[in-house]
Amino acid sequence: MEAAHPPVPSAPAGTTPVSEATLSVDSPERMQELGRRLAAVLRPGDLVMLTGELGAGKTTLTRGLGEGLGVRGAVTSPTFVIARVHPSLVGGPALVHVDAYRLGGGLDEMEDLDLDVSLPESVVVVEWGDGKVEELTDDRLHVLIHRVTGDTDDDRRTVLLRGVGERWAGEELGAL
Numbered sequence: 558m559e560a561a562h563p564p565v566p567s568a569p570a571g572t573t574p575v576s577e578a579t580l581s582v583d584s585p586e587r588m589q590e591l592g593r594r595l596a597a598v599l600r601p602g603d604l605v606m607l608t609g610e611l612g613a614g615k616t617t618l619t620r621g622l623g624e625g626l627g628v629r630g631a632v633t634s635p636t637f638v639i640a641r642v643h644p645s646l647v648g649g650p651a652l653v654h655v656d657a658y659r660l661g662g663g664l665d666e667m668e669d670l671d672l673d674v675s676l677p678e679s680v681v682v683v684e685w686g687d688g689k690v691e692e693l694t695d696d697r698l699h700v701l702i703h704r705v706t707g708d709t710d711d712d713r714r715t716v717l718l719r720g721v722g723e724r725w726a727g728e729e730l731g732a733l
Contacts, residue, residue, distance in 0.1 A: 578731035592621020609702030696722030
């Protein structure tokens with residue numbers, strides 16, 4: 558059974574998506590590999606927002622990001638701790654992995670996490686962050702992961718990468 562795609566996050570007023578690509582991923586291993594490839598274009602100060610159904614592969618993608626960034630610690634879902642910081646083992650940016658699923662409201666409720674302090678020197682990845690963290694920066698990468706839902710063992714995913722803001726101008730996301 559195929560479910561409708563979740564809404565695609567739109568660019569806030571005054572900003573426009575400047576780079577966009579749609580990719581097909583056919584296994585968890587390839588989702589993790591996409592994360593490793595994506596890590597190669599990320600730099601300190603980048604905000605990555607992940608959207609997708611439960612089980613879509615958000616944490617699997619983030620695990621690949623962690624591998625690609627060379628960070629310490631196993632990247633697992635931060636659902637119960639809300640946020641985890643994975644310091645770099647190779648002199649690069651730390652990975653701050655946030656699960657905003659249980660948080661309501663907007664940025665005000667997120668303030669206790671001090672993401673605005675972490676963002677300049679880290680790569681911040683927020684699962685379920687739509688409507689909650691966009692105010693952190695005008696430049697961000699939205700990653701929308703769609704999977705087949707229902708009684709199926711189909712591992713195929715469609716991944717939409719949408720770079721918003723000047724930071725993503727000229728990034729060739731389709732080359733990932």
